[in-house]
Each structure stands twice: as structure tokens, then as C-alpha cells.
Amino acid sequence: MAVTAENMQELLARELSPTQLEVIDESGLHAGHVGANGTGFGTHFRVRIASPRFEGKSRVARHRLVYDSLQVFIDNGAHAIAIEIL
Template sequence: MIEVTAANMQELLARTLAPTQLEVIDESGLHAGHAGANGTGFGTHFRVRIASPMFEGRPRVARHRLVYDSLQTFIDNGAHAIAIEIL
């Protein structure tokens, strides 16, 4: 089982999407008591801000799909919500 952390997500995205800008923020503490919150205050809700040459020429949905596909293992291990901002 992979540890669901912002640092681990950032490391994986850096390897898979070669971003020119990347920030992964754990916003789980802001969602305490919401659906999918695990009660620990971390590891469930994230915001990804990313720019990558791999996004060029692709529509918004395809760009988001690249990010979601890259993070699938985290989703499978407890990441409940991932907000994506393409820069």
C-alpha cells in the first residue's frame, strides 16, 4: 500500500508528466467531517497545480485525465478528492 501524501503525489507527477510548474497541497484539514474524510486531517483531499509540455494541444478534459491517470494508485489507496488547476 502506498502512503497517500502530497509529497508522494508530487514526486510521482514530477516523474510521469515532466511538469514545468508543480504544487501539490494537502487540503484534507479543510474538509474534516465531509464525505471521504478519514478523521486524520490528512491524505484525503488534495489540490494539484500543474503545467506540463505534455498538455500542449490537448483539451482540458484530456489534461485532467493525464493527471488523474498518473495518480490512480493514490485514489485507490484513499485519496478521495483531487482538485486540478492547469497552469
């Protein structure tokens, strides 16, 4: 699966049934940084998400749910994922 904001958004929608979701590819802002692949996309992302699955869970547990869902992308080159729980 290609490391794109669209693919991440699709997967998170399936896995976490969010009530709000936005995935932003911020890779272009990190050109030349560690983990940047030189293409300007596919390495640095911001995820803004709200989900009923987060209810009663700690901040760490909420972030773990998101990271676990996105592991396939991390394994394929996503270097940094900033998570904002809404």
C-alpha cells in the same frame, strides 16, 4: 505508496515532467465531510500543474493525464483531487 502530497508530487514529476508543480494537502479543511478519514490528511488534495505534455490537448484530456497518473493514490484513499492546469 502512502497517500501524501509529497508522494503525489514525486510521481507527477516523474510521469508528466512538469514545468510548474504544487500539490497541497487540503484534507484538514474537509474534516467531517464525506470521504474524510478523520486523520486530517491524505484525502483531499489540490494539484497545480503545467506540463509540455498538455500541449494540444483538451482540458478533459489534460485532467485525465493527471488523474491517470494519480490512480494509485485514488485507489488507496485519496477522495478528492482538485486540478488547476497552469
